[in-house]
Amino acid sequence: MNHEEFLQRIFTNGDKGIMSQPVLVALSGGADSVALLRLLLDAGCRCYAAHCNFHLRGEESMRDERFVRKLCNRLDVPLIVNDFDVAAYQREHGGSVEMACRELRYTWFEQERERQGCAVIAVAHNADDQVETFFLNLLRGTGIKGLAGMERLNGNIWRPLLSVSRQDIPDYLSAIGQDYVTDSTNAQNDYRRNRLRNIVLPIIEQQFPQSQERILDTIGNLKQDHDLLMSLVNDAIPDERHIDIPRLLSQPQASTLLYHRLRHLGFNRSQCEQAVTAARQSHSGRQFAAPNHIMHLNRQTIDIEPIGRQPDIAIPIDLTADVLSPVHISISRNNPPFSPRMCDGNGKVAFDIKLLDCQRIVLRRWRRGDRIKPYGLKGSKLVSDLFADLKLDHRAKRDTWLLEADGDILWVLGYRASALYAVQRESQDYLLLHLEK
Template sequence: MKAKEFEQKVAAFVSDQAMFSPDDNVLVALSGGADSVALLRFLLSQRVRCVAAHCNFHLRGEESNRDERFVGRLCEQLGVPLRIRHFDVGTFRHDNGMSDEMACRALRYRWFAELLETDNCSVVAVAHHRDDNVETFFLNALRGTGLAGLAGMRAVHEKVVRPLLCATRGEVLEYLHELGQEYVTDSTNRENHFLRNRLRNVVLPVLESEFPDAFERLTDTMDRVADGRALYEELVNHMEREARVKTSQGVIRYSLAVLRQMKNCGTLLFELLREYGFNREQCEAVFGASVGSVFLSSTKALFVGREYIEIQDKDVEQESEIFVDFDAGFPRPWLQVERPEVPFSPSLVDGHATIALSAGVKACKRVVLRRWRRGDRLSPYGMRGSKLVSDLFVDAKLSAADKKAVWLLEADGLVLWVLGLRASRHYAVAPGSTGYVLLRYCRSSR
């Protein structure tokens, strides 16, 4: 393929994928290898305004510095602005528990995002070609993947574009040869202890020799999978709109009945919640879990109710118990402790958010606020016997998330108050009494 034919082929692909407009500035990831050099030369042939970005990860000793010197000379010759950054991959990898490959990728794209802003570029162009995409397909399949992995790399994904995805490795090398353009070679590409290198150097050449059109057929397959994935995402988005219920800020609620309309409801839930850190096994288990069950990700809590599931931030109030000293006051803004001097009148309390306790409660050895536990019982004021706190929740129609947020006041093993719901008859205050304690629960301060 002649250089002009290569440029026409790639230009048509760029136009078809609407990667960028003629007036855009394009950030070019430039390693100095054949692929990235071919990408830069192609973009310049189309009169695209380019800014080159080179990462020096210092993982290959002098070879890393050689690459930096090469791209410096190349950009000077071509009149292209060059940005260079040096990275401490070892420290970043250790701090974030990543492999070298993943650490380099994270550092690279984080820096690219900065450069897009500072250099006023619309997109970053990376030099993956068709053969890279086939390698990625096999890597993902061998490691285990879903539709996204089998669809291969996207030509356009957010602000990342891949103009050479329509070209083969052979076409890229031929293009550089036609131009008489030099490039550098990464010596680690020949080391077959890396899985990708074994695929590239050992497995795929055999596949291509036995099935000469294998790469072309695999590319067609990835295109069809990508189409299926797009349809799948449309369905997921539609079901998300159908199942989601309006709630208060910070809480996400989905109707279990709507989710269960789908045969693969666990998979649907996983697609809805994967961004919050929930895994597939958790999402499958939700539909067999009992009411009140809780599933946790690194940042979110999922509560299973009778009709809904709710997702919210993990409770920032980490204490399971808070000790109460009535004489010292209470160290939380959402519970006020008062010691009125006026004789008690029932009009001072409502039995739900405001209660009164007789002076005798101060003699209790252990008074705590704690979270509700299954089996907790309350002896409600004005009633004989006791009642399960969970029955109070049912009466109040609390969601699973609301139940987990409820505090109980306990004194020497007796539940005196379910905050915001009901007070017990223990330590009740007679009209006209003095020395009592008045407690106010301020929901708005929670």
């Protein structure tokens, strides 16, 4: 395949509008991203390059940065480099190294896309990455959307190499005399994707020749099926902000229909199943929270609103069973004799069974002026002071839930429990609450 044929294979007529504007290229220095940059430049696209240095591979990380600086200087491509402290981000937000790097990378890419006036962020995912994503989602458990894989254009993320196999890329670079760097950790099997890539998929290909091509065909079929499904879903629920309950309940698989309409807002299957069950039982007043939206069940409609418009929202909960929304709290009651060692006071707490006598138990967000009587301390403390002691940032404070019973704050979920309804040692009549991650 010559150079022109390779270009025609990658870029479609639908890409012309994108390529007529500046593009921000995610440039690691590896074969895929270097090939992407060279292909875009050869196609006449005006490019900016963005390089992330996570400092996770010592001198090799610095080698990569030196390489991309030299490459961009030679190609006359503006380059932006950012240094990240992954460990600090994990301490603040939790999660794996992989997840931390992904969140840091894409947040910064979007900031730079806006700053440089670029149309999209071009990333170098290829056909092999698509197959790996299919299996990772399959083994994790997913639906048709997850199995349909990565989209060529998803919002501001553009993946023009999804039709190109990984083995074709070094051949292209060799043909144009372009070098690249290799990440030594790609050969290590510390991460799930690497184990899949280096161990599992070669066995599948050996036992089932041409399996990758067939899987890619399947992904394409699933993508078409998903597009058709979403067209039908949108026809059935034309207004996601105000959903007509009688019309929804008249549909087959109403909870699945509701989930597909609202999943992009962060609502999960369990919440949609509970909402439909409550609607069938005419339980108006129920509420379900996604990260940035709230679902209200009224008599005739399900209304969706941004949480930012509901600063004082309070969600009634029942502590006689596990709480699934807006956060997952597992609850056990018939417990062995109580010992303080059973709790950590943060994500695993205990309260006397008399808590169930309260008239109103809710989960709500923090409000200025909220106070808690922390277990083990005298008197009360402003929740804002607790946040300051914990050095929580704005997002962490915003995302924290409080457990309130009859006006008293009993638990700042994940951080501190109240002395109210404290359990006596050896008591067997108590509730053990565990905040699930």
